[in-house]
Amino acid sequence: MGDSKDRVWEVFRQEAEGDPMVHGGSVRAPDEELAMHYAREFYGRRQESHRLWVVPRDSIVELDDQDLLNPPFDRSFKRPGGYIIKHKLEAAKARARGGSGG
Amino acid sequence: MDDATREALAELLLTLADDEFVLGYWDSEWTGIAPMLEEDVAMSSVSQDEIGHAKAWYELLAALTDDDADRIAYGRSPGEYRHAALMNHARTDWALTVARRFLYEHADAVRLESLARSSHTPVAELATKMRREETYHLMHFDVWLRRLADAGGEARDRLAAALERLWPDASTVFTPLAGEALLVEAGILPEPLDALRRRWLERVVPACEALSLPVAGADVPPAADGRTRRTQDFAWLHGELTMVARSEEAATW
Numbered sequence: 001m002g003d004s005k006d007r008v009w010e011v012f013r014q015e016a017e018g019d020p021m022v023h024g025g026s027v028r029a030p031d032e033e034l035a036m037h038y039a040r041e042f043y044g045r046r047q048e049s050h051r052l053w054v055v056p057r058d059s060i061v062e063l064d065d066q067d068l069l070n071p072p073f074d075r076s077f078k079r080p081g082g083y084i085i086k087h088k089l090e091a092a093k094a095r096a097r098g099g100s101g102g
Numbered sequence: 103m104d105d106a107t108r109e110a111l112a113e114l115l116l117t118l119a120d121d122e123f124v125l126g127y128w129d130s131e132w133t134g135i136a137p138m139l140e141e142d143v144a145m146s147s148v149s150q151d152e153i154g155h156a157k158a159w160y161e162l163l164a165a166l167t168d169d170d171a172d173r174i175a176y177g178r179s180p181g182e183y184r185h186a187a188l189m190n191h192a193r194t195d196w197a198l199t200v201a202r203r204f205l206y207e208h209a210d211a212v213r214l215e216s217l218a219r220s221s222h223t224p225v226a227e228l229a230t231k232m233r234r235e236e237t238y239h240l241m242h243f244d245v246w247l248r249r250l251a252d253a254g255g256e257a258r259d260r261l262a263a264a265l266e267r268l269w270p271d272a273s274t275v276f277t278p279l280a281g282e283a284l285l286v287e288a289g290i291l292p293e294p295l296d297a298l299r300r301r302w303l304e305r306v307v308p309a310c311e312a313l314s315l316p317v318a319g320a321d322v323p324p325a326a327d328g329r330t331r332r333t334q335d336f337a338w339l340h341g342e343l344t345m346v347a348r349s350e351e352a353a354t355w
Contacts, residue, residue, distance in 0.1 A: 034245060037241070
């Protein structure tokens, strides 16, 4: 099945215009042209995709260093959920309802 | 539409359907044994497209002649099929498959471009729809022709041998039809088939020459029996493709 000259290509799909591109899977192909054809066959021939991106796997810059991605100290305050803003939002809405004085 | 024109249209539809049907069956034989997994899926899908196109043409024909599409597809003897002699050859090797698809896809593209302007609306609509799908077929086999030619060695030798073998039959896609003059007069067929053949030659010959592939015999006009000549290879395929339909002739599938 294929030979050592084949490369692996990662395929990203968009279901409808404006949707985010989502990783669909990968194909093996010797060049860009056939990679595009095979991406179309595997991820687009049943009208399930509006757009495909076909990217050589070796062009992807990968970061999986857990020291960088999951630092050992508690960083929960950096998440948006760390701030309770519900009452501030309500106050803002009430001001907006109150009219132009704002 | 008068009876003679209707008969001529039926003949045209049968040739269109049979070309796609027989080629679709030959190439579906690659399912499971194509050169690589991805190509296996691609080839199977392209073959399935052709069977789908054949179905659409058979249905148009069935509506015109008050017949049944399945009966036309599976209920005829080998001698009643009207595919071009190009489709008489067995699947053979990958190079022959690529060479035949390259020759046929370009012929079909030229034919569909013309039929998209047919005065007969159902034909024009179907041809327009099919052209969108055939664009990919054309791209795919152009790529494969170039790949095998550029690879050199055995791949190139096999491709060149396949082309030498197929050229004499390639133009049979444009074999004149008995009722062709009527179809052209009615605008159902916007141009004579020989004009389409010349346009096809202007595309396939330079493409082969650019890759230093053989073109001898390309411009030989199709023989009169280009769509009636049948081979042992096709007789075998006919047995295969009608096997299930023949097993229970009265069945409703």
